[in-house]
Amino acid sequence: MDQNIYIKIKKKTEVTKRKVTLSDVADISCSDKNVYHKVKECCVHEFLGKEKKQEYVGDVLAVIEAIHLLHPNAAVQSVGESDFIIDYASEHKNEKTNPFYVSFKMTVVGAIIFVGAAFSIISFHEDAAVPRTLDFIYRTFTGIEPDGPTIVNIAYSIGLTLGVIVFFNHTLKYKMTDEPTPLEVELSTYEDEVESTVIDKQSGKGEQ
């Protein structure tokens, strides 16, 4: 009788060993424990070559073929990605987690973002004549010609800060809701796009 095997392949897997088995890249479900253990060890890809960093784009058809070699009667159902990426690096993370290097990068990026945020607000204020607008509001409400910064400027600054905080949905460690923040959303969207581009590029190469 045919044995149903369900595999859910993850879009991207990072490995440090050269021989990648099915259980590394996918979640497997099968009612027969023996078959499960056999299929789990099925080799998906083996990284040869000397480069310390390699990338492989596989597709589910090759995986199903490999399973059929082991277990000809299996009916494999793929419920995950049909193309997937395996990233191989012999020593993952070593340089990446060097705390000095990371904090150096964070300082530089932090400085750029800090100055950049200040810069964009200033340039917006200049462009949209915000200081004059605020003076106008002051004049409209009080009838007095403003002499230097007024209370409207202070209220505006507080409003601006709170606006950004509400937009990003958190301050320092305290989160207002459980939703991910806009930057986190953007980052995960960006990563998704990069992965599909890599897959498209690789599968395009295979056809030519």
Place this chain on the structure above:
Amino acid sequence: MKILAMVFVGFAGGAAVATAVFAFIMLIGVLTKLVTVTKTQKHAMMYEDIVVFGGLTGCLLSLFQFQIPLGDAGACVVALLAGMFVGVLALCLAEVLSAVPILSRRIKIKEKLPIIVLCFTLGKCMGALIQFYYM
């Protein structure tokens, strides 16, 4: 009463401007670029806090005309950082509007994209210099 109304208008204006300006920066993807290039995704929240403080600083500077006595050197560093930010912003804007992909599709260039990017960079640098020195 007058003061209350004024404070309210100022406050609401600030909040609206803040969300608009920073939503723009987020959507254009400047932060995303900077963070993914340096692979420091884990600290996403810290960067957002920095944006809050940066925005506040810029706002205070432009509205209250503070002096920051850092001299030429300080101004240079700040200008360099601001320039980097605007550079990323400009190219991210081009990316969002997919200017380069459309251009390269129209004139049918697929290879040698790095050269186009390099030309882009040099062109921007030239443009900035010409504007600053000859206008």
